[in-house]
Amino acid sequence: MHATMTLFNLRASACVCGLALFCALLTGCDNGGGGTSSSGDDDGPLVVYCAHDAVFSEKVLRDFEDETGIEVVPRFDTEASKSLGLVQLIMRERDRPRCDVFWNNEQLGMMQLQREGLLQPYKGEGFARMPDAYKDPDGYWCGFAARLRVWIVNTKAADKGIEADAAALWQRTQAGDLSRVAIAKPLFGTTRTHYTVFWDAWGAGKLKAWHGDWRDRGVTEVNGNGVVMNLVARGSCDYGLTDTDDFYVALDRKDPVAMAPFRLADGRVICIPNTVGIINGTKRLEKAKRLVEYLLSRKNEKNLAWSPSRQIPLGPIDVKELPQDVKDLYEWSKNPYPLSGLGDAADDCLDWLTPEYAR
Amino acid sequence: MTLEAGIWWALGRAVVVAGLAALIGWAVARLWRAIKTTWARRCLAVALIAPLLTPAALVGYAYGSLWALAVPYPALNEALYSTVLLMRLTPVAVGVWLLAPSPPIDPAAAHARRLSADTSRVRGVASFLSFLIRSRLRTGLLAASAVFLLAFSDLEMANLFHASAGRTTIAYSWTIWVFDNQVLAPTLTHALRSIVVPMAIQMAVLLGAMELLTLTRGEWAGTGFSLREGGAPVAPSEPRVEGGAQSTPRLGRSLALPVTWAYVVVAVLFTSILPLVLVSIDALRGVATLPKHDWYLDLLRNSVMYGVLAAIGALGLAWVALRVRRGRWWVVLLVCAPGLLGSLVLALAVQAVIIQPAFDAVYDTPIGLVAAHTLWLAPVAVLLCWSVRVGRVDTSLHSARLLRKSAAVRPRRAARRLAWAMRGRPIFWVGAVLFVLAYFEAVAATALYPTGGDPMIVRVYSFMHFNQAFYLSAMVVLMMAVPVVIVGVGAWVLRVLWRE
Numbered sequence: 001m002h003a004t005m006t007l008f009n010l011r012a013s014a015c016v017c018g019l020a021l022f023c024a025l026l027t028g029c030d031n032g033g034g035g036t037s038s039s040g041d042d043d044g045p046l047v048v049y050c051a052h053d054a055v056f057s058e059k060v061l062r063d064f065e066d067e068t069g070i071e072v073v074p075r076f077d078t079e080a081s082k083s084l085g086l087v088q089l090i091m092r093e094r095d096r097p098r099c100d101v102f103w104n105n106e107q108l109g110m111m112q113l114q115r116e117g118l119l120q121p122y123k124g125e126g127f128a129r130m131p132d133a134y135k136d137p138d139g140y141w142c143g144f145a146a147r148l149r150v151w152i153v154n155t156k157a158a159d160k161g162i163e164a165d166a167a168a169l170w171q172r173t174q175a176g177d178l179s180r181v182a183i184a185k186p187l188f189g190t191t192r193t194h195y196t197v198f199w200d201a202w203g204a205g206k207l208k209a210w211h212g213d214w215r216d217r218g219v220t221e222v223n224g225n226g227v228v229m230n231l232v233a234r235g236s237c238d239y240g241l242t243d244t245d246d247f248y249v250a251l252d253r254k255d256p257v258a259m260a261p262f263r264l265a266d267g268r269v270i271c272i273p274n275t276v277g278i279i280n281g282t283k284r285l286e287k288a289k290r291l292v293e294y295l296l297s298r299k300n301e302k303n304l305a306w307s308p309s310r311q312i313p314l315g316p317i318d319v320k321e322l323p324q325d326v327k328d329l330y331e332w333s334k335n336p337y338p339l340s341g342l343g344d345a346a347d348d349c350l351d352w353l354t355p356e357y358a359r
Numbered sequence: 360m361t362l363e364a365g366i367w368w369a370l371g372r373a374v375v376v377a378g379l380a381a382l383i384g385w386a387v388a389r390l391w392r393a394i395k396t397t398w399a400r401r402c403l404a405v406a407l408i409a410p411l412l413t414p415a416a417l418v419g420y421a422y423g424s425l426w427a428l429a430v431p432y433p434a435l436n437e438a439l440y441s442t443v444l445l446m447r448l449t450p451v452a453v454g455v456w457l458l459a460p461s462p463p464i465d466p467a468a469a470h471a472r473r474l475s476a477d478t479s480r481v482r483g484v485a486s487f488l489s490f491l492i493r494s495r496l497r498t499g500l501l502a503a504s505a506v507f508l509l510a511f512s513d514l515e516m517a518n519l520f521h522a523s524a525g526r527t528t529i530a531y532s533w534t535i536w537v538f539d540n541q542v543l544a545p546t547l548t549h550a551l552r553s554i555v556v557p558m559a560i561q562m563a564v565l566l567g568a569m570e571l572l573t574l575t576r577g578e579w580a581g582t583g584f585s586l587r588e589g590g591a592p593v594a595p596s597e598p599r600v601e602g603g604a605q606s607t608p609r610l611g612r613s614l615a616l617p618v619t620w621a622y623v624v625v626a627v628l629f630t631s632i633l634p635l636v637l638v639s640i641d642a643l644r645g646v647a648t649l650p651k652h653d654w655y656l657d658l659l660r661n662s663v664m665y666g667v668l669a670a671i672g673a674l675g676l677a678w679v680a681l682r683v684r685r686g687r688w689w690v691v692l693l694v695c696a697p698g699l700l701g702s703l704v705l706a707l708a709v710q711a712v713i714i715q716p717a718f719d720a721v722y723d724t725p726i727g728l729v730a731a732h733t734l735w736l737a738p739v740a741v742l743l744c745w746s747v748r749v750g751r752v753d754t755s756l757h758s759a760r761l762l763r764k765s766a767a768v769r770p771r772r773a774a775r776r777l778a779w780a781m782r783g784r785p786i787f788w789v790g791a792v793l794f795v796l797a798y799f800e801a802v803a804a805t806a807l808y809p810t811g812g813d814p815m816i817v818r819v820y821s822f823m824h825f826n827q828a829f830y831l832s833a834m835v836v837l838m839m840a841v842p843v844v845i846v847g848v849g850a851w852v853l854r855v856l857w858r859e
Contacts (some may be wrong), residue, residue, distance in 0.1 A: 054818060221523075222522045
């Protein structure tokens, strides 16, 4: 009997090992390096870390693959830790970078990577077509296709006198209960940029007082702009602060929502571009440059404008070619708060926020 | 919100959920023993296992709108989260009640002690408590400990239910704090340093449970296995004959039976069937959009492969743990402990290790994720491997194996069928459960998946923050269907192969 058992166990073990080996082979990832091409590039696929929503960016990267024949292996960030998760990952991988191109969905993280010396400058045709306000003068990163910070309002709240009017909404938040007002946690993503703008425009003291006051009056804080949109669309909150792309998810779902751009006291809006940069030490520089050119191209900006996320083109474009929604956004975006000089403010603001939320 | 607050919230919630789950688990275990018909037992088994296997992300996604309505009412939202947690984890308590070693003091002795005990003096109380933890209360504490460890370390559900209403937090947990902190922290070791207190709590509960286990002297209830003093379980030579007060509860005369059935039905409806129905309705409208997103096939392939590898790894670990010789129960503890700390802690620990230069060859490969999933599944694998030995009779299995060497075809086939029923089928289903658990695990998968090797659950979980959309519902239903098809086809193929 013992011999039979041993034989059985040996067979079972062999089957298990064989199956495991088979699965390991099948699971092999596509991110490995390869040989070297005539251009001097590594033959392996281009690794792209992408903080822009996968639901929108996946198609752009696949179109790039189809057009150029360059294989792209994307890594997306989760909604909860949007953008900052990938920035931290690139920083942790500084000694052995895996990423070739970083497509960020905001600007502050890219500026942080630049300060850390993790980006490589590149000025191509795409760089030249973008306005100075949305790119690094030395070419370490460049912005394209932007979003606006907006108020999202549930239209059924109109009977309470709540309308999609930026000035009136801001006025409403100055006093009283805020439990039916939603905002995302400011640690990550575009809400962090929003807070950084306040830090710069108001000064630290006023921002801290405002933040404390909002929390004292019960503002609803959630895990992302998508959740803010959802709370307002479902009527759990009357209005909140989110991004245009999230607003359009609700609008396309035919939820009862309207929006107004968030404006600072001087009327300026918060316009947050996507940004792209090449990671220092990439072995696929030529491929990386081609992707950067593709993302900064007029064609891509136009495609993103027509995508469900309605991104606002930053480079020169014939407005007639844009959908009506984006024409309105395009007009509003002409008076933006400058983000390029906010590197120190972003660090200081995050240093203050981190113990507020993660003591 | 501070880490301390997160620990206190999670601790309070986990204690309440664990206590309630242990009580309900006791009632359901009695129901299980009271049921005599095979079909009713099968129904109950499916109803119990379904909430455990239903991914937390699906439940959160399906109830997203309900959650949105509850956000302005923190108490309601906390209650909703705790209820879902309780219903999902109660089956674990049932499993412990059914499979844990029977207490050293049997029910008759406990009853005699109750009749004679004098608890009026301090010494009497101490004696009574000492007596209690050696009686059935011990199994209850074990059940509560298992549920506590899972509830305390939950992140998936907490992340979906969490919000803040001003200074009031909803569904807050230390796991959310750690998740945020590991994003913000400059290094992983910095983030790991902050989880010393939660880990200490988990280890204390784990060691307490193991200490309770060492009090065992009797037979492993329901398993047909006895446990030598401080040693490994040993199979009996004869099938265990159920009897005694525990196996013949008189539930028919009371309301307990229908009430327990009602709870089980409500739980499976609320945590499995209703979420699936809600998502499926949306999915019907989203199916047409799926062909536009063909990348999901790669994600499904990745998920399946990670799940299969982790299931095989966990089965291997359980096999090793259960082969330990007398006096080496600590090997079981060693195998189970990492998994009982929760997938978040485990994932961060694995990440902190493989990012070191020495592990350069391993970094950004599937090995990290598969290793984390294997360790996370190990306790479940050990428990299930014990349980599938129910009714196993070594002499019968041995006879069947001898028959397989027969020259005649019919006895050989009959022997194969017997071997499949007694050995192959139980192991296959344990593997299937482990595969499904790994397939739907989102936390470690998010932290450790290699670039270009995204599992489906990671992408779907990220999309879920936008709440319901038709195409997303279709993806969720597809994601749910794949393991069902794989397990179904696998069962059929293996059955045919084994028989032929």
